[in-house]
Amino acid sequence: MGNLNYLTNIGRKMPLLEIKNAKLKLDNKDILKGLSLSVNRGEVHAIMGPNGSGKSTLSYMLAGRDGYELASGEVFLEGQSLSDMEADERARSGLFLAFQYPVELPGVGGMSFLREAVNSRRKFLGEEELDHLAFVKEARKVASKMFVKDEMLKRAVNVGFSGGEKKRFEILQMAMLKPKVSILDETDSGLDVDALKIVSDGVNAQRNDENAIVVITHYQRLLDYIVPDFVHILSDGNIIKSGGPELALEVEKNGYAGLINAA
Amino acid sequence: MVATQETIDKVKEVSSTYKYGFVTDLEAEKAPLGLSEDIVKFISHKKKEPRWLLEWRLKAYKKWLSMEAPNWAMVDFPKINFQDIYYYSAPKTKPKLNSLDEVDPELLRTYEKLGIPIKEQEVLAGVAVDYVFDSVSVATTFREKLAKEGIIFCPISEAVQTHPDLVQKYIGSVIPISDNYYAALNSAVFTDGSFVYIPKGVKCPMELSTYFRINEQNSGQFERTLIIAEDDTYVSYLEGCTAPQRDENQLHAAVVELVAMNNAEIKYSTVQNWYPGDKDGNGGIYNFVTKRGNCIGKKSKISWTQVETGSAITWKYPSCVLKGDDSVGEFYSVAVANNAQQADTGTKMIHIGKNTKSTIISKGISAGKAQNTYRGQVQIQKNAKGSRNFTQCDSLLIGDKCGAHTVPYINQFTPHARVEHEATTSKISEDQLFYCLQRGLDTEQATSLIVNGFCKEVMKELPMEFAVEAQKLIGISLEGSVG
Numbered sequence A: 001m002g003n004l005n006y007l008t009n010i011g012r013k014m015p016l017l018e019i020k021n022a023k024l025k026l027d028n029k030d031i032l033k034g035l036s037l038s039v040n041r042g043e044v045h046a047i048m049g050p051n052g053s054g055k056s057t058l059s060y061m062l063a064g065r066d067g068y069e070l071a072s073g074e075v076f077l078e079g080q081s082l083s084d085m086e087a088d089e090r091a092r093s094g095l096f097l098a099f100q101y102p103v104e105l106p107g108v109g110g111m112s113f114l115r116e117a118v119n120s121r122r123k124f125l126g127e128e129e130l131d132h133l134a135f136v137k138e139a140r141k142v143a144s145k146m147f148v149k150d151e152m153l154k155r156a157v158n159v160g161f162s163g164g165e166k167k168r169f170e171i172l173q174m175a176m177l178k179p180k181v182s183i184l185d186e187t188d189s190g191l192d193v194d195a196l197k198i199v200s201d202g203v204n205a206q207r208n209d210e211n212a213i214v215v216i217t218h219y220q221r222l223l224d225y226i227v228p229d230f231v232h233i234l235s236d237g238n239i240i241k242s243g244g245p246e247l248a249l250e251v252e253k254n255g256y257a258g259l260i261n262a263a
Numbered sequence B: 001m002v003a004t005q006e007t008i009d010k011v012k013e014v015s016s017t018y019k020y021g022f023v024t025d026l027e028a029e030k031a032p033l034g035l036s037e038d039i040v041k042f043i044s045h046k047k048k049e050p051r052w053l054l055e056w057r058l059k060a061y062k063k064w065l066s067m068e069a070p071n072w073a074m075v076d077f078p079k080i081n082f083q084d085i086y087y088y089s090a091p092k093t094k095p096k097l098n099s100l101d102e103v104d105p106e107l108l109r110t111y112e113k114l115g116i117p118i119k120e121q122e123v124l125a126g127v128a129v130d131y132v133f134d135s136v137s138v139a140t141t142f143r144e145k146l147a148k149e150g151i152i153f154c155p156i157s158e159a160v161q162t163h164p165d166l167v168q169k170y171i172g173s174v175i176p177i178s179d180n181y182y183a184a185l186n187s188a189v190f191t192d193g194s195f196v197y198i199p200k201g202v203k204c205p206m207e208l209s210t211y212f213r214i215n216e217q218n219s220g221q222f223e224r225t226l227i228i229a230e231d232d233t234y235v236s237y238l239e240g241c242t243a244p245q246r247d248e249n250q251l252h253a254a255v256v257e258l259v260a261m262n263n264a265e266i267k268y269s270t271v272q273n274w275y276p277g278d279k280d281g282n283g284g285i286y287n288f289v290t291k292r293g294n295c296i297g298k299k300s301k302i303s304w305t306q307v308e309t310g311s312a313i314t315w316k317y318p319s320c321v322l323k324g325d326d327s328v329g330e331f332y333s334v335a336v337a338n339n340a341q342q343a344d345t346g347t348k349m350i351h352i353g354k355n356t357k358s359t360i361i362s363k364g365i366s367a368g369k370a371q372n373t374y375r376g377q378v379q380i381q382k383n384a385k386g387s388r389n390f391t392q393c394d395s396l397l398i399g400d401k402c403g404a405h406t407v408p409y410i411n412q413f414t415p416h417a418r419v420e421h422e423a424t425t426s427k428i429s430e431d432q433l434f435y436c437l438q439r440g441l442d443t444e445q446a447t448s449l450i451v452n453g454f455c456k457e458v459m460k461e462l463p464m465e466f467a468v469e470a471q472k473l474i475g476i477s478l479e480g481s482v483g
């Protein structure tokens, strides 16, 4: 018993997500240039950085999108290397990406999409799949917390959704899937003030000691709502500075130029 | 990327074996190989048919001899040797059964393997099933309940005996023997099929369903179905099919005729899942079907819904002849062609009466190196004033070796009508796939979901229990097509 506890404790101390010296090329162009980052359970990390610095690329790489394989370096989720895992396996293992540009799926009902997603994850976790009724009940409950109307769940996924609705739907999916690591790529962009608050509340409600969240954003304002433990500045494919929430304020005030020059 | 290739290979390994590939060991009683006047007589004799029907068959046979096999469809296949086909075979046991307990257990096991829950269908869904097995119907259920309403639902061979007047009046009235090469052939040698008669004022209380199954090696199937709906009636008919795996090509040339009188509505739904051949195009069924409905009566309506996933070659155009004023024709179609499959399908809407309306929604899905053609004709005749047609043809391509073609013909002989045609071609985007994968769906699930989304307008026309089955089928038939 003692031994087992000891082992689990090691497991718990190991970072939930660990990126080691990640290098990635797109079209023969270096995009990620040896990026490293460690995210522990219970932590929220914010990543800020100029347009084109590689934030979305980083998120796609983590999620295992085709064409975003690392040239060198490695990524671990709970100590397990992701290099041999396909995108869907990573997702089922608890990696979630809220897309900067959520994708439309014409004709695919939101409810059935969510249900397939949730049941894939449950199956992976060895939990029983939810039957239709149980699922609809759960989905409605979560949706109402996010102020997402039932009607939206009946519509085709993201088709005709406003920018803000799409982002809300992303966070709704996150809430349903209960991931270990969530990467939110500019979830705040396109949200009005009220929606920003609702979405942030939705995210905060899911913060706990077991999971971790990485928020990618351009605006300090989001970080007033979702208060990060760490802020990282990504520039030209590398993290050039890390700090606490105050770093975001500094960016807000002085822009990236000063930071980049200093690095 | 290595892992991806592995996944693809694994999926291919699994999906290359046709799920329904097995053979039932039932000794068949066959006609000698080939086709001749004697064979036609043999079939007619076996079925103890009246003289008029034998003569009708022989006329069709002579007509057929004078015709040439058509070649205008965008399909490619070796010439069929019609002398190398058995035109009649029947299971040796030919019971007249009151319940399924009396059915040959071998046969029941076949249905079990197909995943057709017979009892469940009877009890839960309230479906009366007229099983056609190698051309002879062996079990008919729910007869009594239907009989109470005066509905006739039986094998056409039986109707020939019990209701010869009705059969004689309507057979060939929608599709004459000279209509086309395969219809002539069918008229000469058809062995069985379904017969439905809905008397005046009756709304059929349940979906009528037939599962067809081609079983005996080399026995071309020539089914003949005839549905007559008198004034003020409604009937929904389901046709679903699977076939065991075979190396030789099997010809299937069915004829389906529908007749709708005043204010009658016939809904005809098909899920077709015959053996498509292996992924290089060996084997598989040739499915050359003639289906047509006559909207004779005023305000009559005929609606064709089809989900075509099987067969090596599909060549069919369920059509509506809109004679009655204010009559309505509909055609909803999903045609899936994967690997080496070829599909040339569509519809004809012939507007003759005033204010007639037709809707055509066609969804073609091509994967592998398959070719999928929509071929449609909308004809608005001189007196069809106030008529309208709306056509929408959407094609979805999976991969870049397949093809989609749209061939619409529009013949409008009056300016007082409106014909609209829309067509789109799209691909499953990498974005869409990744989005689904990121939510934990595997590639097959994702493809199936996206494709079923694409087909939604058609799927929602299917009766509920059929829709579920059809959705699964579409998923299965596209397995391994995305990677």
Ligand SMILES: Nc1ncnc2c1ncn2[C@@H]1O[C@H](COP(=O)(O)OP(=O)(O)OP(=O)(O)O)[C@@H](O)[C@H]1O
Residues within 6 Å of the ligand: A026, A027, A029, A031, A049, A050, A051, A052, A053, A054, A055, A056, A057, A058, A100
């Ligand atoms: N397929 C590709 N081929 C070549 N270069 C690419 C490709 N995709 C992205 N890039 C480049 O990679 C760089 C990083 O893009 P990325 O989308 O990761 O930036 P970002 O930090 O998310 O920017 P934003 O703040 O605008 O969202 C950009 O210069 C972009 O042009």
Ligand SMILES: [Mg+2]
Residues within 6 Å of the ligand: A055, A056, A057, A100, A185
């Ligand atoms: Mg970005």
